[in-house]
Amino acid sequence: MKLRNQVISDSVIELDAKEVHTLGPNLRLENCTINSDCTTRSLIASNTEMVGGVFNQRKALKNFQFDRVIFSGVKFTGTFIGCDFGNNSESLPGKALDCDFSQAKVHDSRVYECDPERIGFPAWPRFTIVNPYLARDYVMSQAWPADMGIRMGVYTNNPPRCNAIFGDAEVFAKEYKIGQDDLRRLLEKIPGIVIVD
Template sequence: MRIDNQKLVDIALTLNDPDHNVLGPNLYIESCQLYSHASTSSLVIAGVTMTDCTFEQIEPLLNFHFENAHLINTSFIGTYDGCDFGDWDSNKRSSIKDCDFTEAKVNNSRFINCDMASIKLPSWPIFSIINPCNAHEYVIGQDWPGDLGIDLDVITDMPAECSAIIMNAEKLASDNELSITDIYYILSNIPGFKTSL
């Protein structure tokens, strides 16, 4: 399916084509509910502005870049793992602001060139590291249990354009044989660490 060159207001859209779900170019979606069954390979964003919408990802979305998309005051539901929001080079091409992820499961996902104060994130065990590049020197200078140091090295070794990286502490704890309580106290010392309990 392909939706382009129009403005849609206050309707429900279901993205369930197994091969191609193309949004754009010149697509403006306002106050709509989007239900996406699309996979990384079948979802294509070719130019969309989404305002005051709800985007519900029914199947987990893995390693997807919301490029060529302007996401404004939109709520995200579902699982997003390894996803990027925003643009490395120009906010004229992609941007995100005033969006709500409190009902989403987010892991290993980056928010790029954006104001994180405008983004609502899930509560613990989801956490963020704001401006992760500023935490990298601290991370590589510490002794960490298990392979946690390797994980933290990777997630803080980011360009300055990365405003935040969002991680799931349960996965880090499981991978490193730590309790969720222990990993909270370990992570809370990292510069830029942020979560809500």
């Protein structure tokens, strides 16, 4: 499916895994629902604006950069791993404004150039570090179980334009062989941590 040079309102857009789907350029989606089974290789999004609506990722989307998409008031559901929302460079237009991740399964994913106070944060066992660069000194001074310190170092080694990073405590607990309750106690000490029950 190729959607470009148009405004689409109040529609359901189905993106299957059978073909490459192109969103943009010059595409505006208003109060639409996107149901996506796309992989990173089967989705191209450039100069697209999505206002309101739902982006439902039914199969895990891994390592996708939404750096050329402006999301405003969008609710994300489904699974996003290693994805970036917004732009990590001033030369790119992407933004994620007033978006809701409260029902999304997000892990190793970042949000750039947003107001963290206007984000719907994902619920535990997902967690968020707001302005992770501000937590770097604390993170680097701690003794973490197994190799968790390496990942926490990566999480906090982001520029100031990265306003939030999401992690999944279930994944952490399994990888670093630590109980979720013990992990939560460690996470709760990190500056800027947000845990929603």
